[in-house]
Amino acid sequence: MKKQLISLKNIVVSFAIIIALWQIGFMTSNVNSSLFPSPSQAFQALVEMISDGSLFINIGASMGRFAIGYISSVVIAVLLGLVLGRLKCVFQYVNPIVQLLRPISPMAWMPFIVLWFGIGDIPAIVIIFIAAFFPVLLSTVSAVGEVDPIYFKVAKNFGIQQPQTMWKIIFPAAFPQIANGIHLALGTAWVFLVAGEMVGAQSGLGYLVIDARNNLRADILLATIIVIGLIGLILDALLKLLEKQILKSWGGGK
Amino acid sequence: MYIEVKDAVKTFKQGGTEFTALDHVSLDIEKGEFICLLGPSGCGKSTLLNAIAGFEPVTSGSIKIDGEEVKKPSIKNVTIFQNYGLLPWRTVQKNVELGLESLKIPKEERAKIAEKYIDLVGLSNFKNSHPKQLSGGMQQRVSIARALAVDPDIIFMDEPLGALDAITRMKLQDDILSISRQENKTIIFVTHDIEEAVFLADRIVVVTPNPGKIKCVVKVPLHGYRDRTSGDFLAVRSRIFEIFNMKHDENIEYYI
Numbered sequence: 001m002k003k004q005l006i007s008l009k010n011i012v013v014s015f016a017i018i019i020a021l022w023q024i025g026f027m028t029s030n031v032n033s034s035l036f037p038s039p040s041q042a043f044q045a046l047v048e049m050i051s052d053g054s055l056f057i058n059i060g061a062s063m064g065r066f067a068i069g070y071i072s073s074v075v076i077a078v079l080l081g082l083v084l085g086r087l088k089c090v091f092q093y094v095n096p097i098v099q100l101l102r103p104i105s106p107m108a109w110m111p112f113i114v115l116w117f118g119i120g121d122i123p124a125i126v127i128i129f130i131a132a133f134f135p136v137l138l139s140t141v142s143a144v145g146e147v148d149p150i151y152f153k154v155a156k157n158f159g160i161q162q163p164q165t166m167w168k169i170i171f172p173a174a175f176p177q178i179a180n181g182i183h184l185a186l187g188t189a190w191v192f193l194v195a196g197e198m199v200g201a202q203s204g205l206g207y208l209v210i211d212a213r214n215n216l217r218a219d220i221l222l223a224t225i226i227v228i229g230l231i232g233l234i235l236d237a238l239l240k241l242l243e244k245q246i247l248k249s250w251g252g253g254k
Numbered sequence: 255m256y257i258e259v260k261d262a263v264k265t266f267k268q269g270g271t272e273f274t275a276l277d278h279v280s281l282d283i284e285k286g287e288f289i290c291l292l293g294p295s296g297c298g299k300s301t302l303l304n305a306i307a308g309f310e311p312v313t314s315g316s317i318k319i320d321g322e323e324v325k326k327p328s329i330k331n332v333t334i335f336q337n338y339g340l341l342p343w344r345t346v347q348k349n350v351e352l353g354l355e356s357l358k359i360p361k362e363e364r365a366k367i368a369e370k371y372i373d374l375v376g377l378s379n380f381k382n383s384h385p386k387q388l389s390g391g392m393q394q395r396v397s398i399a400r401a402l403a404v405d406p407d408i409i410f411m412d413e414p415l416g417a418l419d420a421i422t423r424m425k426l427q428d429d430i431l432s433i434s435r436q437e438n439k440t441i442i443f444v445t446h447d448i449e450e451a452v453f454l455a456d457r458i459v460v461v462t463p464n465p466g467k468i469k470c471v472v473k474v475p476l477h478g479y480r481d482r483t484s485g486d487f488l489a490v491r492s493r494i495f496e497i498f499n500m501k502h503d504e505n506i507e508y509y510i
Contacts (some may be wrong), residue, residue, distance in 0.1 A: 153309060154339045158404070159329040159356035168355075172343040250343035251384025 037219040042226065045219035054208075055227065061203035062193060065121055069128030070189045074182055077133050081140025081178070082166060091141060098134060106130040106192050110199055119200030127196030132185035139181025143174035172250060179243045186239055190232045205231075256440065257283035257306065257408070262315035264301050264466075275301040276312065277465035283442070285407075288434055290455035291444045292494070298466020299444045300412055306442065307333045307410045319408070329353055332401040333410040336417055338393045340385040346372060346396050347381040353404035371399035374433070391422040398430070402437060411443040415450065424482075427453050431480070448498075452491045453480050460497050470497060 019039050026038040033041065049055035084091045106127045113123045147170055155169045171178075197206025205228050212221035264276040275298040283289055291299040304310045306317055308327040317324045319331065327333070332353070340349050350368040359367070372381050375395035377388075385393050394414055401409050411430075415423045431454055434441050445451050451458045458472045474490055481487060 150335060150337065150339045151341065153327075153333075153335070154341070154352075156309075157307075157327045157329065157331075157333055158353040160352075161356075169341070172341070175343070251345070251386055 046223040069125040073129040073132040077136035085144025124196035131192040132189040143177035255282040256285040274465035290451035293461035297463035331408040
């Protein structure tokens with residue numbers, strides 16, 4: 001509890017410093033305020049977006065896409081990773097392809113995605129899916145490879161058969177490392193949500209960014225950017241909490 | 255004979271050179287016996303245990319349990335490992351239930367059996383703890399309870415007390431001895447500790463390295479509870495020392 005208070009204090013202080021620097025920068029520069037809004041202008045824009053309801057509608061739209069893209073990506077990548085982690089001979093051939101695809105920014109696929117799936121919700125979902133997929137897949141495969149062989153010996157001795165070995169032994173043994181990958185992928189996927197919504201979407205946080213640009217509303221633009229950062233921060237904290245909870249019930253973490 | 259090891263040979267390839275871990279080993283074990291495989295590290299005693307338990311097949315020769323060739327591990331012959339082999343994500347209770355799940359025993363009965371054996375090893379107060387919260391000695395007790403829960407015919411123990419401090423080890427030796435009398439299982443116990451072997455075994459199989467061979471089998475003529483300080487105990491211990499050539503003749507020098 002005391003630790004949490006200290007970290008809360010750290011957050012408040014660091015935010016206060018950045019807002020103060022921003023205010024000083026605003027007052028000392030003579031850039032047009034429609035190009036560089038002050039903290040209070042951004043705050044007013046935020047209030048405006050909240051009161052006309054547009055902020056929460058767009059957050060809702062983004063969160064829906066994010067949930068579908070991220071969760072389906074994690075589930076498929078973990079399942080595939082568990083299987084590939086056990087089938088080393090197959091993974092040898094899959095790995096080069098994965099290593100080729102991994103460094104390609106999901107955004108590079110955008111033209112194809114739009115051509116194949118049209119515009120609307122799908123492009124953003126696909127982009128998020130791709131962004132989360134590879135980190136989770138690779139961390140799962142390597143986690144499975146590092147499971148202590150004694151667990152397999154115990155499983156064999158106690159007559160645990162193949163499908164059960166997967167969820168009774170391999171998954172829980174590999175979970176801490178898999179969770180790391182899932183966590184990393186959350187940040188990456190959130191980054192690409194906004195990028196995905198900037199093309200072809202008619203709602204969502206990415207759309208708000210584009211819309212503010214088109215209307216020359218720097219204050220709304222900045223307010224939206226801050227909201228994107230805050231939601232990313234909250235999602236990260238929530239996932240950390242969930243991870244901790246699972247690890248605790250599995251006798252990990254202290 | 256209940257367990258029959260005949261002419262077992264096990265070789266490993268180590269960077270191109272062949273290494274003989276077991277060299278024509280033959281051994282007969284009767285049902286209900288407590289056998290200690292005793293020898294220095296790397297003498298092949300664990301290899302022999304792993305072969306009888308079915309984890310690693312022998313290169314040549316045969317190993318039969320109850321007349322049947324051993325091909326793979328079975329839930330009827332449970333192994334207890336030096337590093338316990340407990341599943342850290344399961345509670346003590348769930349760890350002990352592990353083997354019962356494979357035997358398709360209904361949930362309530364599983365819980366009952368597990369509780370009985372957790373009680374037997376004296377850990378009733380810790381059944382909802384996770385292994386990491388327990389000391390090494392307690393963890394090994396959990397794995398003993400887990401082995402007993404499936405009511406195996408044979409229990410293999412691969413240096414189960416090797417990682418424990420001397421006092422905890424002696425306490426667990428006491429418990430293993432009394433449990434083995436009570437449950438009447440065939441036990442094959444690997445150790446490099448002479449005193450431990452004398453304290454526990456009905457027969458001690460002395461294994462020597464390079465290549466792994468049985469040097470001799472020593473019957474321990476002690477019964478029931480054993481006193482580590484009694485004369486009989488020390489006499490057997492001294493015989494084993496002699497076998498390992500670790501007893502030096504006392505050269506008494508006389509000055510007149």
